[in-house]
Amino acid sequence: MFIRRRRIAPSLAWQFLSPPLAITLALATGYLFLTLQDLPAQAILLDFLISPLSDFYSLVEIIGKATPLLICALGLSICYRAKIWNIGAEGQFIAGALIGGAVALHLDDWPSWLSLPTICMAGIAAGSSWAGISAWLKVSFKANEVLTTIMLNYISLHLLAWSLSGPLKDPEGFNFPESALFADSVILPSILAEGYLSIGALIALLLTVLLFILNRYSILLFRFQLLGEDESSARFSGLSPKRLTLQAMAISGGLAGLAGIMEIAGPVGQLTMNVNFGFGYAAIIVAFLGRLKPMGMLFASLLMSITYLGAENVQIGFGIPRATTSIFQGALLLYLLATDFFINFEIRIARAQPE
């Protein structure tokens, strides 16, 4: 008989063992799956995971794709620690991209050193306010944030569509629902001499480090954790759950909005209907994969990014349909959640207990 027992302290060994084990399990499942379909499993899996890491250009793309995921996830982790289930990163991302993009289209005659921070501020403010709507509804009317954030995601999509068909439409774009291309002065500079990696990647890294330091050495963010663990204790120590909720959502929304505007004013360079690549939802996965810890989320975002790129490679190389990416990502997440079990629990074989 196997019984589960909670460990006294989380096992350090398992914290490091768990991801590689999960990846191995996911790969093994993939191997089985592909072999059953008479496909060259080994070659495909190599192409999937190794080829994105094999040259400089791909590495740059991985970091570029991981950047918005990471920034959103950092914000979400604050909310989730407070057990505020913000599912609205998608909508906050779009809000940031939309408002920041609108500002960028109007500030193309400003010097870069002035316009870029301005549009980033605009993006942060937009995302923050968008999340603030849900926060206000929760605080004033006890409206559940799962519902409001999901609804706001859809509303933000329609708002984007409306703006692109109306005020933000490119006058020379033959009536297509797209904005004009952003002027060079409002595109984020690249941190590389060759190829393009927007400065957003650097900012993401800095934010990660900042969050890491704050978590470990400061008490600033602990209040959110406290709210999530035990609301009455939080109240008892003088904190206001309402204020904390507003703050957490504002920070989270602001970060998502920042991710949005940096994506638009970076690799994309235009505001279109496809501005959201499902980053908001993918970021939720990244947050959990990284166990809500900054360093963990850093690696998780890179891992997710590799799977996206790997899927594209195997589609070109072997004709594997896109749907397999989702299956692999879902399976990987499940395995990781399962192997994380061993961090906090151990399995013992119990002999028959005397009554």
Added chain:
Amino acid sequence: MIKKKYKYLLVLILIGYVAQSISQEPLKVAFLYQHPVNAGGWSLSHEQGRLDAENEFGDKIITIALEGIQPGPDTRRTLINLARENYELIFATSFGHMNSVMKVARSFPQISFQHASGYKTANNVGTYQIRAMQGRYLAGKIAGHMSTSKKIGYVASFPIPEVIRGINAFTLGAQAANPDVTIQAIWINSWMNAAKEREATELLINLGADVITHHTETPALMVAAEEAGVWAVGYQYDRSQFAPNSHLVTIEHNWGPIYNSIIRDKLEGNWKSESLWFGVDLDATRLVSISPKVPSSILSDIEEIRTQMANKTFNIFKGPIIDIEGKTRLGRDQTLKDEDLIGMEWFVKGVINAD
């Protein structure tokens, strides 16, 4: 010392060998689709074109089809991957791919890019499109004859020029058959949403339409029309299987001739950047599966007009034409140039709910 004549022979053999291997090197052609192939008519029609090209050129070309390529950085990455794999002719079939194509094309001047339904070109970027409005006009005339309630429904996606052109051409054709016909349009703001298409179709039928057509991807409209017993006009690829009794006609996209023409140019070294817009003259747009219930007098009338279109003696948009606000857009015998058609954003009188 090898005798001179043998040296010449050797050189000739070498040249022959090299020439043979060069000419045997198949041309690598890539096709990018935004949506999964089977799900929608647009990508499916392109896929059919690709298969036609494979049939035509055999082992002179190697083709690859990639589906699910979303506009933005994903497209850019895919294009770069393909370029590095020596795909020398790349067809990007979705409007959203246009900007990425323009960006990537700059770095790969020796690769020829073709973009469907867009308007930007470069030295190595050409565009190609079908004059579907010709097919629309012809189908519209049939619909106008067959409609008894004089109300025709149009389930439309986005109010972009391509869709607007189609609606206008269809309306003009219907009005040529019967000046009292009105076209009622519902915009579902999506290319592919089967449930919405169905709801819109049912609504239009309930508002009195007895012929329905669409500019969306799924066959949901056909099924709904079949159930309600009203005529349905399909678009993009033969939809008759979805509505055995109600299928009036489909305006089919036939990309084969266009692809063959472009690939042939590239194989023979004659490729240059052009804005190709093929119509009934190349059979690029054609009416298929016309219902047997359509009287032969109408069919011969349609055939007559079709021949005139191919000879360029018939112009769909020939004045006098008034728009829905009553403004005269075209005076007597005035016609529209291609540039006006590409950016068309007004509706002819008789279209209800133009938004």
Added chain:
Amino acid sequence: MDIYLIEAMITAVIRSATPLLLLGLGIIISERAGILNLGQEGMLTCGAVASFLTMLATGSFPISILAAVAAGMILSSVFITPVLILHTNQVATGLALTILGLGIAALAGNPYAGETITAYQVISLPEFMSSPILRAILEHDPIVYLSWIIAIGVTFFLRSSSSSILIACGHAPRVATILGHNVIKIQALATLFGGAMAGLAGAYLALSFTPIWSESIGAGRGWIALALVVFASRQVGRLLLGAIIFGSTDILQLLLQAIGLSMSSHILAASPYLVTIAALVLLSRQNNLNPKLREPRSLGQPNI
């Protein structure tokens, strides 16, 4: 506005609300038991593809429906097993399920996306019920009737004493365990029911509503249903109301377009979501006063 149009609207609204109702019923039961399953969209799409493929293969509606229900239940067991045995985070596991489910459905179904099946036929009511309005409300295909029967069943179940164990699992699983109930089994069964409902909703979409298959057939209904259950405070009556509100604003915005209202189609398209939020805000006052309507205290928490 003639009577014919109103009838057509009523029918359309009921049809549009049915998948939301089915999904919602499943979510209500599993949430009452304390399980938050965010994998609705994945289970929904898998149910749709299972029923569609089965229909293509067998041509039998009942078997296809069973296939869909089975698909939903299998997927929900993939969710509940790690949750109950390994205490994995429910939100994350549910999301993983959504991704997995959507991927599996797309992989299995895309090759057949161009196929057709005959739609589930509406059952005609006997002649004496000739009132058109009554016809509009009551004449539907079997799955819609099934959804009503299940809704009534769930309502009675929740009012009966046997449901108190379920509710206890959601509020205080420790206490339920001490009292001798097998909380794990109850939560598992509740989740499987949720999966079955999601599968059934998928079957409705694929067999009756559209009836074609495409990988985006769900169109976000899984998420909307989750939101509607929150709106409904996990009560069946309110869920029905929410589903109808959502369904009617959806149809209404198409109608307003068609009759030429000059409001932008985008704003109209956003109206169902705005209306749902507004309705929630108005209703939430009552929620806070009535303890029965509060969220199960242990919703989403692992029972360790």
